[in-house]
Amino acid sequence: xxxxxxxxxxxxxxxxxxxxxxxxxxxxxxxxxxxxxxxxxxxxxxxxxxxxxxxxxxxxxxxxxxxxxxxxxxxxxxxxxxxxxxxxxxxxxxxxxxxxxxxxxxxxxxxxxxxxxxxxxxxxxxxxxxxxxxxxxxxxxxxxxxxxxxxxxxxxxxxxxxxxxxxxxxxxxxxxxxxxxxxxxxxxxxxxxxxxxxxxxxxxxxxxxxxxxxxxxxxxxxxxxxxxxxxxxxxxxxxxxxxxxxxxxxxxxxxxxxxxxxxxxxxxxxxxxxxxxxxxxxxxxxxxxxxxxxxxxxxxxxxxxxxxxxxxxxxxxxxx
Amino acid sequence: xxxxxxxxxxxxxxxxxxxxxxxxxxxxxxxxxxxxxxxxxxxxxxxxxxxxxxxxxxxxxxxxxxxxxxxxxxxxxxxxxxxxxxxxxxxxxxxxxxxxxxxxxxxxxxxxxxxxxxxxxxxxxxxxxxxxxxxxxxxxxxxxxxxxxxxxxxxxxxxxxxxxxxxxxxxxxxxxxxxxxxxxxxxxxxxxxxxxxxxxxxxxxxxxxxxxxxxxxxxxxxxxxxxxxxxxxxxxxxxxxxxxxxxxxxxxxxxxxxxxxxxxxxxxxxxxxxxxxxxxxxxxxxxxxxxxxxxxxxxxxxxxxxxxxxxxxxxxxxxx
Numbered sequence: 001x002x003x004x005x006x007x008x009x010x011x012x013x014x015x016x017x018x019x020x021x022x023x024x025x026x027x028x029x030x031x032x033x034x035x036x037x038x039x040x041x042x043x044x045x046x047x048x049x050x051x052x053x054x055x056x057x058x059x060x061x062x063x064x065x066x067x068x069x070x071x072x073x074x075x076x077x078x079x080x081x082x083x084x085x086x087x088x089x090x091x092x093x094x095x096x097x098x099x100x101x102x103x104x105x106x107x108x109x110x111x112x113x114x115x116x117x118x119x120x121x122x123x124x125x126x127x128x129x130x131x132x133x134x135x136x137x138x139x140x141x142x143x144x145x146x147x148x149x150x151x152x153x154x155x156x157x158x159x160x161x162x163x164x165x166x167x168x169x170x171x172x173x174x175x176x177x178x179x180x181x182x183x184x185x186x187x188x189x190x191x192x193x194x195x196x197x198x199x200x201x202x203x204x205x206x207x208x209x210x211x212x213x214x215x216x217x218x219x220x221x222x223x224x225x226x227x228x229x230x231x232x233x234x235x236x237x238x239x240x241x242x243x244x245x246x247x248x249x250x251x252x253x254x255x256x257x258x259x260x261x262x263x264x265x266x267x268x269x270x271x272x273x274x275x276x277x278x279x280x281x282x283x284x285x286x287x288x289x290x291x292x293x294x295x296x297x298x299x300x301x302x303x304x305x306x307x308x309x310x311x312x313x314x315x316x317x318x319x320x
Numbered sequence: 321x322x323x324x325x326x327x328x329x330x331x332x333x334x335x336x337x338x339x340x341x342x343x344x345x346x347x348x349x350x351x352x353x354x355x356x357x358x359x360x361x362x363x364x365x366x367x368x369x370x371x372x373x374x375x376x377x378x379x380x381x382x383x384x385x386x387x388x389x390x391x392x393x394x395x396x397x398x399x400x401x402x403x404x405x406x407x408x409x410x411x412x413x414x415x416x417x418x419x420x421x422x423x424x425x426x427x428x429x430x431x432x433x434x435x436x437x438x439x440x441x442x443x444x445x446x447x448x449x450x451x452x453x454x455x456x457x458x459x460x461x462x463x464x465x466x467x468x469x470x471x472x473x474x475x476x477x478x479x480x481x482x483x484x485x486x487x488x489x490x491x492x493x494x495x496x497x498x499x500x501x502x503x504x505x506x507x508x509x510x511x512x513x514x515x516x517x518x519x520x521x522x523x524x525x526x527x528x529x530x531x532x533x534x535x536x537x538x539x540x541x542x543x544x545x546x547x548x549x550x551x552x553x554x555x556x557x558x559x560x561x562x563x564x565x566x567x568x569x570x571x572x573x574x575x576x577x578x579x580x581x582x583x584x585x586x587x588x589x590x591x592x593x594x595x596x597x598x599x600x601x602x603x604x605x606x607x608x609x610x611x612x613x614x615x616x617x618x619x620x621x622x623x624x625x626x627x628x629x630x631x632x633x634x635x636x637x638x639x640x
Binding site: 016017019020071074075093094095097098099100101102104105106108109112118119121122125126129130132133136137139140141143144 | 336337339340391394395413414415417418419420421422424425426428429432438439441442445446449450452453456457459460461463464
């Protein structure tokens, strides 16, 4: 992955205008999990593709991911990301809008420059652009939830499918496309990705309540403070009796409560309803669905598949 | 061009989530000059390409243009565009950021779906993405100018080259690529586009001071009110004597002046320095450069070239 870091430097370091490229370098060089490039590389290795060529889709997806972070942080008023000020906080909203725009385009350009057959390049770029549109749809659904009073758990899962899962699934499919995998295998690895992606996001929401700030890299309790309609909240609303339900609705109706008081009151109800374990069970269910999809893949061997099993378990038991 | 309007409806009307696609439909259906699609079609016709296929790059460039308007209006705090509230005013900033993001990606996807040889599709998409990156660079330079005290006329021309001219040049080159024009002809029509693009933007700045609100579609004097460093301002600063220069610097140091008083004082100095005619002379100079580039093109015939001559003259003498 060192080549990836080198490449990120090349596209954003010492490039003019500085106010456009410095925020891009700042974001890309912060690292993070680099989960998306890992998925592209894993999938390419599994399907026997060209790992050198795969660096391009790997970089492209990581860039697309970072673009979404830059813009989402403006929309969510998020001050901290990966333990550092977000771009709009460090610079300003206009610079965050514009450097995000440039990064999204650079991602697509990166994909276009993949050394592969023209048809493969087009399929990869189409996948990336489709992923990008769906992520916007997911983010808009998420924003719509803020003012919606009737969000079902199904609506929520649909939202995180678009907002988070399609990107992980897209990374895996990109490796399959690049390697010339059959359409059936492309679809199976994509569906594996959708399911680990949903598990991944549920875990993220869980960590926002039950994680350790120092390990997780961002403050705990932000979702509760901001009245985010997460799986934990929606499930508790579904399972709660009258008084607890009223309490939940009361606390999620405003951001003006004392932050600690609100966090304690809400997690108290979560505890009573066993929400932590219920969420963990949901995560496990999506991991199992992912493994069923994995079983459908005809290419590769058991050792290769074991890596995907390990990955699914790692994502669902991570603490950061 | 009716097919284009039909197509814009198809991609954005009745699509979910509504808060993502309604602003896209709102923007695309407002019309505007449709200059960019016209340029793609003119160029395709001139170079003898497939006009049916050209609708895709035509739509793609118009979509990219509209994406830049949605985001620029947030950054510039512009309330009105084409006589209507801008997206961020009509909805809000978050929706404007996100629907702009989606529209930019839909533009690239539209280009990818051009019915042409794979190599041609890649060349067209590469052109669109390169154009998009350069437009971001231009917009950032423009934002940087707001707080910069040393903006030369050369800096300014460089900025509008990226912010405005590369898109018009890109449209013309797209028609040439699609039609299989020689690299030399692609380059010449691109350079013609750069020069009419610069003339176009200078004319825009001129209309912002000397235009008629009802015809121009947006309020007059916005650039002066917002201390925009336009060609008119930079040229007057270059040509002004001591007192006038101090006056200009004074008025362009704040937005707290009475709007009418400021407009009158500044245009008074413009008049004294003959800035209107000097700007018109610059516009004419870029039109002439464009015609020199046009002369280098080996394809097409004189009648075809006449359309490009007419276009250059129309853009530079337009009043809206």
